Amino acid sequence: MTRNMIGQAAKIRKIFAFIFAITLIYSGSSESSEKTKEKAPQATQYWMSVATQNQSIPGMSDEMSGIGGFMGKIMGGPGFGPHRSLLLQLNSPRPLPQEPSAVHDIPPGQKMGESLPLLIPQQEKKKEEHEKAPEERVEKPKTRMLIYWGCSETAGKGQPRVIDTEKMSPSEFGQSLTGHMPSPQYPPSPRSGMIYAEWPNKKSSIEIPKDGSLQGGQFVHGNYLPDIKFSIDQMHDFMAPVEFTSVKGELSESIRFAWKDIPTAIGYFATAIGHNEKTGETIIWSSSELPDPGFGLMNYLPSVDVRKFIKEKVVMNPDTTNCSIPKGIFKDAQGGIIQFIAYGEDMYASFPPKPKDPKAPWNLIWSVKLRLKSTGMTPLTGTQAAEPRRSREKKAAEPSSESQKSGEEQEDSKSPVKKLKGLFGF
Numbered sequence: 112m113t114r115n116m117i118g119q120a121a122k123i124r125k126i127f128a129f130i131f132a133i134t135l136i137y138s139g140s141s142e143s144s145e146k147t148k149e150k151a152p153q154a155t156q157y158w159m160s161v162a163t164q165n166q167s168i169p170g171m172s173d174e175m176s177g178i179g180g181f182m183g184k185i186m187g188g189p190g191f192g193p194h195r196s197l198l199l200q201l202n203s204p205r206p207l208p209q210e211p212s213a214v215h216d217i218p219p220g221q222k223m224g225e226s227l228p229l230l231i232p233q234q235e236k237k238k239e240e241h242e243k244a245p246e247e248r249v250e251k252p253k254t255r256m257l258i259y260w261g262c263s264e265t266a267g268k269g270q271p272r273v274i275d276t277e278k279m280s281p282s283e284f285g286q287s288l289t290g291h292m293p294s295p296q297y298p299p300s301p302r303s304g305m306i307y308a309e310w311p312n313k314k315s316s317i318e319i320p321k322d323g324s325l326q327g328g329q330f331v332h333g334n335y336l337p338d339i340k341f342s343i344d345q346m347h348d349f350m351a352p353v354e355f356t357s358v359k360g361e362l363s364e365s366i367r368f369a370w371k372d373i374p375t376a377i378g379y380f381a382t383a384i385g386h387n388e389k390t391g392e393t394i395i396w397s398s399s400e401l402p403d404p405g406f407g408l409m410n411y412l413p414s415v416d417v418r419k420f421i422k423e424k425v426v427m428n429p430d431t432t433n434c435s436i437p438k439g440i441f442k443d444a445q446g447g448i449i450q451f452i453a454y455g456e457d458m459y460a461s462f463p464p465k466p467k468d469p470k471a472p473w474n475l476i477w478s479v480k481l482r483l484k485s486t487g488m489t490p491l492t493g494t495q496a497a498e499p500r501r502s503r504e505k506k507a508a509e510p511s512s513e514s515q516k517s518g519e520e521q522e523d524s525k526s527p528v529k530k531l532k533g534l535f536g537f
Contacts, residue, residue: 153204154475155336158298160198160411161325161455163485165352167192193352195319199310201229202299203336207306213333215310220324223317229333230312232301258404259396259440262427264365266437271394272402290403291425293416298480306335324348339477341460350375350455353487358449363442366491368449369433373485376453378417379427380408383436383491385444394444398434400424409450411482414457426454447491455483 199215213229257271301307311317325348331339351373360366362385370379381398382405397405403425412420420426427434441447458481466473 155204155339155477156202156299157331157339157477157479158198158200159479159481160196160200160298161347161349161481161483162196162198163193163350163352164196165193165354165485165487167353167355167487167489193321195321195323195349197310197319199227199229200299201306201308201331201336202302203306203308204304205306205335207231208334211306211308211333211335213308213331213336216330216332218325218327218329220327222320222323227310227317228312228315229308229310229331230314231306231308232312234301255390255392257392257394257440258402259394259437260399260402260404261437262398262400262434263437264367264435266440269402270437271440290397290399290405290407291401291420291423292407293412296411296413296482319349337462337477339462339479341479343458343481346375346456347458347481347483348375350453350483350485353451353453353485355449355451355487355489358489358491360436362444362447362491363439365438366436366441367433368436368489370451370487372432373429373453375455375483376429376485377414377456378412378421378429378454379431379452380405380425380454381427381434381449381451382409383441383447383449385441385447385491387443388445389443392443394440394447396436396440398427409452409486411484412454413482414454417454441491449489449491451487451489453485455485457482 201213211231214226215229216226217223254276256274258274259266259270261267261270299305299307299309325343326345328340328342351371353373354371356369356371358366358368366383368381379398383396385394386392387394395404397403397408399405401424408420408426417426421428436449458479460479462476463474465475
């Protein structure tokens with residue numbers, strides 16, 4: 112790994128940290144942890160957050176496994192290849208027993224044992240004032256951002272939107288990045304008057320099998336919550352991974368990418384980001400047909416919001432399987448990354464069931480929400496754009512030592528791994 116690579120990764124993380132902080136302040140979080148104005152629900156709440164992640168390169172073979180772990184650390188993820196994650200969260204208004212215990216009994220097809228224990232996290236003792244560590248501040252980075260949007264071979268009128276942190280106040284910067292924000296979601300969390308439990312936890316953390324299935328009867332029970340019984344069908348099982356079938360076009364050209372249909376997806380959204388080291392500019396593109404950097408859309412979205420955003424032409428409909436990034440917007444960038452999300456259909460269950468008459472009394476005892484997403488990421492290496500076309504054609508016409516290599520060596524020199532190593536300098 113080169114120092115330049117480490118610096119690039121650190122710079123991108125710093126920029127995103129600042130963007131995230133500002134957008135939370137001026138746009139509102141879609142998943143707030145501060146609920147001072149929200150009344151604690153009197154019913155037991157149980158949430159299942161079900162995700163599939165896949166970092167990949169189209170046409171990549173198993174040879175990528177050698178650097179998959181390394182790339183995973185750089186990208187902040189588990190590495191290349193499909194991975195699944197499951198987060199179980201519970202809030203109960205009942206009194207805390209002396210020896211609290213709760214488990215989620217799972218179907219055999221999930222292949223993770225008979226049950227998953229829900230654990231109440233231990234709260235760390237508050238430090239004295241003189242022992243408190245200084246608060247970490249998010250510094251304002253000096254950067255220019257060029258915002259593009261739309262699945263098109265050419266950039267539309269009024270693009271790019273230029274954002275310059277040196278010429279803007281934090282509020283102006285935050286407002287310039289504001290896009291379509293989803294409805295707020297309040298999953299169970301530690302809060303006053305409620306017991307909070309979760310999985311995975313310190314006592315239990317199991318890798319999700321690639322062939323496991325959530326389908327079947329679910330039973331959540333314990334000594335501080337009512338019995339919760341519900342069933343998961345095929346529509347709400349783990350989503351298929353995002354698989355890019357092709358990414359075509361040099362960075363100086365329009366880049367067209369395509370993906371396999373995800374059967375249970377109800378909508379898609381994509382963004383791409385690159386950085387121009389010479390000018391310090393960050394280039395951001397989103398698939399939205401309206402100006403939107405997409406910072407509020409790359410996470411779980413309520414199904415009602417997905418359908419609303421499809422009508423507003425912000426989210427792609429589930430029949431879409433390809434998209435184009437406008438020509439030349441990454442021509443001066445040192446590569447880039449496409450980030451992609453497929454939204455799944457939410458599932459709800461409750462006891463007693465919600466009455467059809469909205470005026471009828473409803474003494475809710477428990478409710479369940481299951482939410483789904485499948486995300487993918489693939490690099491835009493820019494290796495073909497790094498060498499002028501005439502130079503490549505000239506080299507192809509001239510005899511060289513390459514012609515004397517074995518077939519295996521020639522194939523290796525053209526492999527995506529070699530291109531990726533060239534991009535990141537290792």
